[in-house]
Amino acid sequence: MDARQRGITIRGNSVQLSFTFQGVRCRETIPMPPTKTALKELGLKLQAIKHEIRIGTFDYFRHFPYSRKAKEFRKTRPDLYTIKEALINWLRHNQAKLQKSTLQDYNSAIYYHLIPTFGDLTIAELTASKIKEWLSELPCSNKRKGNILTPLRQTFEELYHDEIIDKNPLQRVKNLPNKTREPEPFTQEEVAKILNELTGQAKNLIQFAFYSGLRTSELIALCWQDVDFENNRIFVRSAYVRGQLKDTKTKSGKREVTLQPQAEEALLNQQAFTKQLNETVFHDPHTNQPWRNDQPIRKRIWIPALKKAGINYRNPYQTRHTFASTLLSRGENPLWVAQQMGHKDWGQIRKVYGRWISKIKSDTYNQS
DSSP: OOTTOTTEEEETTEEEEEEEETTEEEEEEEOOOOOHHHHHHHHHHHHHHHHHHHHTOOOHHHHOTTOHHHHHHHTTOTTTSBHHHHHHHHHHHHGGGSOHHHHHHHHHHIIIIIHHHHTTSBGGGOOHHHHHHHHHHOOSOHHHHHHHHHHHHHHHHHHHHTTSOSOOGGGGOOOOOOOOOOOOOOOHHHHHHHHHTOOHHHHHHHHHHHHHOOOHHHHTTOBGGGEETTTTEEEEOEEEETTEEEEOSSTTTSEEEEOOHHHHHHHHHHHHHHGGGTSBSOEETTTTEEOOSSHHHIIIIIHHHHHHHTOOOOOTTHHHHHHHHHHHHTTOOHHHHHHHHTOSSSHHHHHHHGGGSOHHHHHHHTTO
16 A cells, blocks of 8 residues: 555654544544555555544544544544543533532542443433432432532533533433421520530630521631620631631621620630630630631530530531520511521521511511
């Protein structure tokens, strides 16, 4: 076979094949000595490639699996491009604009759930029924299921907008309704028993949690500069999530909270431990270093205190429920309570804490 055959070029000790695919001129180098036998085989390969391109069956990746172009062209073939490839590419392109905690969640969803389940399927093979069947058997809450689906939803949304697929199966899969857990606030007697089992910084932290309504992530991010004793208030601006300081969960989460007398007392007592450092208010009493997540608090402070007080376990979030139910039970304006809690309106307060709002209050604010 003539080494000068169109589309075949000898490059030293290798051979370059040239062809046009989807309007793009492609050149692929084969590391093979240009013997007569090799050139004959490559000529047949080039003929096969051109034939497959003509009839629409050409798989770039199959012919040139290590080619950069192959990876790009594969994305345009929903019958060849796997969900694993699509998810990994989507994550790589978007990770720079994701917060670290969000990136960790997406990595977990992709590598522990989505790829093991759907990774070997091609984009074209995924159907709404397959997703729904999998969701029905997934042993976790509806909220968690929705979070796991998020990277898959966003990946397919991009594929649809880039016109790689004509239909998006995720549009036929609705997130399952979240089941709101009934609050289990502590009584004032229980609060007193718990605090009675604590001392020093541990007591100040838990007392402040009960009487401020802050989330644990907000508590451990609170700085002394956010405390305004003169005007009886604190400013909630940030939160520690998985060891990373970030803005509050929502815009409404960035708020001003009025200091209840017991919360103010906890802060005044805490000054002796950390005020001179002029940084975060609450520190781990074992290390005298700022807390970075809620797990040590739960294990070393919260669980032991409940056991000593003889109170059945409830998670630390119930301190927040206790704060809200206490304010509502004494007749505080639900709109004001919503602001103190960091909700954008009082709808969530009415939904979660409705039974602590008197009928008169409820009737008054239903028209808001």
